[in-house]
Amino acid sequence: MTEEDNILIREFLDGNESSFNKLIRKYQNQIYWHARKMTGNHEDSDEVTQEVMITIYNKLSSFHFESAFSTWLYSIVSTRSLNLLKKRKVRDFFSFDDLFGKSTNEDIIRDYENKEKLEKVEKALQKIPTKQREVFIFRNFDQLSYAEISSITGTSEGALKANYFHAIKKITEMIDEEL
Amino acid sequence: MKNYDRITKYLSDLLSKDEKLQFEEELKINSELRRDFENIQSQVKLLAETNFGTDETYFNNLTVNFRKKMAKRKTAKQFRLASAFTFVTAIFLFYFIPQFSNESFSEKILFDNSEIEILSSLNESEKSNILENSNNFSINFKNEDLMNDYIGELDENSVLQLVNNYKLEDYFLKETKDISDKDFDELVSQLNNIKL
Structure with a gap:
């Protein structure tokens, strides 16, 4: 998997644009869904996904093949998602969306039932603090180990474990309350 | 749920090696613990799910949209550079040319x-x-x-x-x-x- 990524990266750096498309197609779902779980809506996750792709395209020459490409990619996704959440905090502070209703309802989920299910999940995830949410997503959705998450986020494994513990506690409590 | 804390600690990898082994042994024989464990695990898994029947055209067009965005950004960058150049040139003309003409470059x-x-x-x-x-x-x-x-x-x-x-x-x-x-x-x- 890593070797396949490295071949595609080398090909892209040699000027083969289609290798970049192949690389992106391989990871685009993971990028989108990580961002979606972090931000809780399609509009923001689409923005994060596009930004991540642009960053990868522009910075791939600085990838030194020392770590796995996926680790490098996740560090970009994580940073971009957290940046967007910070930006959104400021934007929401000055926004009139709450008074006049949100401007877009665009989504990639077509089925109403699934949409409702996803909304519940997103609502629950948005209620837990950002750092705890991030660890929870990395562990459960991206299936990463604490060591990998630690190298991506720069947080110690102990702190990650504590964050994950609190995340699970809050999420299960919330689900129990709803039921 | 009396096993709640132990289960969440186990899932978070916060138990020591001995505690972890003891928990796993107990999980095999204690049906109540197993039921609680499976319950919490299913709740956690539900939140990690991504199978929501997505519109695949979005993912199919992602690389095209990204390239469009890049091109748009490049044009905007060129426009910003041109504006900055015009601004600097205007300042240069405004401040320096009159001085040169008055003093004959002396x-x-x-x-x-x-x-x-x-x-x-x-x-x-x-x-x-x-x-x-x-x-x-x-x-x-x-x-x-x-x-x-x-x-x-x-x-x-x-x-x-x-x-x-x-x-x-x-x-x-x-x-x-x-x-x-x-x-x-x-x-x-x-x-x-x-x-x-």
Whole structure:
């Protein structure tokens, strides 16, 4: 998997644009869904996904093949998602969306039932603090180990474990309350 | 749920090695613990799910949309660069061109105290060197007395050179228009006292 990524990266750096498309197609779902779980809506996750792709395209020459490409990619996704959440905090502070209703309802989920299910999940995830949410997503959705998450986020494994513990506690409590 | 804390600690990898082994052994024989564990695990898994029947055209068009965004950003960057260049050029034209035209690209020697100090510290050859090249300069004196002093210190040849190079008459008419008649007379008399 890593070797396949490295071949595609080398090909892209040699000027083969289609290798970049192949690389992106391989990871685009993971990028989108990580961002979606972090931000809780399609509009923001689409923005994060596009930004991540642009960053990868522009910075791939600085990838030194020392770590796995996926680790490098996740560090970009994580940073971009957290940046967007910070930006959104400021934007929401000055926004009139709450008074006049949100401007877009665009989504990639077509089925109403699934949409409702996803909304519940997103609502629950948005209620837990950002750092705890991030660890929870990395562990459960991206299936990463604490060591990998630690190298991506720069947080110690102990702190990650504590964050994950609190995340699970809050999420299960919330689900129990709803039921 | 009495096993709640142990289960969440186990899932978070917060139990020690011994506690973890003990928990796993208990999980095999304790049906209540197993039920609670499976319950929490299913709740956690539900939140990690991504199978929501997504519209695949979004993912199919992602690379195309990303390239469009890149092209748009490139155009915006070029526009910003062009704007910045225009702005800098406008400032350059506004501030520098009038100065060049007024002074004919000449340098200014400001006759303030520091300039006089520098001039007085020069030896004769250095002074004459400055005077030889002085046709490139125009004198813009702030203090007429200091200028008088300076001219008074010069030898005859240097003053002649100065007069020739500067076309002192024209220069005086231009530069002395703001000084009083009395000061002007004094300046002329001082110059007359120097044997030209």
